[in-house]
Amino acid sequence: MPQQSTKKRFESCCVACDTWIVAYQSSALPHPVYLVWYTDRASGDRLLMHRSGTVFTAEDAAGVAAAADAQLTALVYHPRFPQWLERVVELTPTISNVYDTDYIEQALSSKRKLSLKAMDALSNFIDLFGDYANSLENVAHLQAFRENPVIESYISHYYRFIFWPRLQQGERFKDAERPALETDHSALLGVFREMKAHFEAGLTRLTGN
Known part of the structure; x- marks a missing residue:
């Protein structure tokens, strides 16, 4: 076939x-x-x-x-x-x-405006982390990261200026017109690194066992 x-x-x-x-x-x-x-x-x-x-x-x-x-x-x-x-x-x-976490970390470490690709990648990782925390009771406490003010601020910005406009406008969506993310980038990077560490601690020995 x-x-x-x-x-x-x-x-x-x-x-x-x-x-x-x-x-x-x-x-x-x-x-x-x-x-x-x-x-x-x-x-x-x-x-x-x-x-x-x-x-x-x-x-x-x-x-x-x-x-x-x-x-x-x-x-x-x-x-x-x-x-x-x-x-x-x-x-x-x-x-x-x-999910390429090195790419996300490099983007957050940069002083430049986050690209649309980087914004999408971080939003996707946050969703993945939330789904992980929803998977079993022993990791449910990690949902606290999703409720962190810096993460909530990021998600609010992402949906307001990227997700909904792109969904509604389709090909008419212009990335150049979206405002830059106004947040403490060092704090966002720090929380991302914590989330990444918790997530990777939950992975198996890479053998599926």
Whole structure:
């Protein structure tokens, strides 16, 4: 079967089962890792987690389904996840999002106005962190970072000047017209680094175990 066809089938399975593969990369790790993000209609967005409290990871996208299937009894997952595993067998996986934390940190460390790409990347990471904190009770206390004033101020700015205008205006959205983020950039960088450290502490030994 042509690769393009299997990728489309994989994406269809992800939509049907509300389950996607995402990549996370950081210089604190020896290589990128692959996570499973899903939407539980009863309790919101989450990451696939081990019952022990760590995040499920795999070393390559192609090995995610097999590794998760082998460890299923040790994982916390939503009802449609086993269906997803059955459907994606032998399909070419696609990555729905890539979280590059080094890029975000470099952008926040710069004295320049944050680019649209950097603003999107930080917003996506904040969402990922919130979903992680929503995944199990033992990490629920980390939601306090999402409520940090500097993070709330950032998200408010992002939605007011980027997310909603871009959604409403489409191709007419002009990045040059958006105002610069008015915040304590050093404080924002500090909170981001704390969030990053907590998140990476929750990753497994990079073997999916």
